[in-house]
Amino acid sequence: MFQTSVNLSPDMTAEERVQAIREAYNQDRSQMTLMLAHQLRIQEVEILRALQGDTAYELDSSRWEEIIRAFESLGDVTVIVSNGATTIEVTGQFGKFFNKDGFLNIRTDSLDMHIRGWELASVFAFKKPSHLDKHESLSFQFYDKRGNSAFKVFLNFGGVAPSAELQQKYTEFIETFKKPG
Incomplete structure (x- = not known):
């Protein structure tokens, strides 16, 4: 299973958070967003919102x-x-x-x-x-x-x-x- 090296911090700005989610996704664009959400400890919909205009x-x-x-x-x-x-x-x-x-x-x-x-x-x-x-x-x-x-x-x-x-x-x-x- 793919493991991301990205960590989301509560100190991040909204833009930094979006960029971190995009970075985690771009490490392996074929990974299941469900699994990435689990690794990042976020709701899956947040990943798609971060990718708005790119692939979502x-x-x-x-x-x-x-x-x-x-x-x-x-x-x-x-x-x-x-x-x-x-x-x-x-x-x-x-x-x-x-x-x-x-x-x-x-x-x-x-x-x-x-x-x-x-x-x-x-x-x-x-x-x-x-x-x-x-x-x-x-x-x-x-x-x-x-x-x-x-x-x-x-x-x-x-x-x-x-x-x-x-x-x-x-x-x-x-x-x-x-x-x-």
Whole structure:
């Protein structure tokens, strides 16, 4: 497992902290941000915020449901959910959406999700080399109010470089859903 030599100090200014996080990330850009956050003892969302404009692009989280519904156009994707003790990866398609009891539900043959939108706080588009094989991976990552990953949606995962079509769709999502301001 990758080990960073960067330490975050409470005496750092906000800019120094961002630079230290970027330095830690740049030591191995293919490392999992979940593991880097654990090593730095910070919330994973702080890493993506530090990489804003480089490889991460914050999207308008108030449009979370619209973003998720737009995933239907992507075809097969890999959804990853990790709770700190277990990580689950599933390949499937978004669709068959319905709202019930405050949840946005996805019920396709390959994907069954129930999303509590009131818990979501941040959404990012994130591009980085895969920790598996260094191919560029394109993802959309949703974070809860505590800064923990709620779930991640990968357009390509595990040994497949993104096609030109996927790269175009990824760029269109960023342009359509970018955070105002």
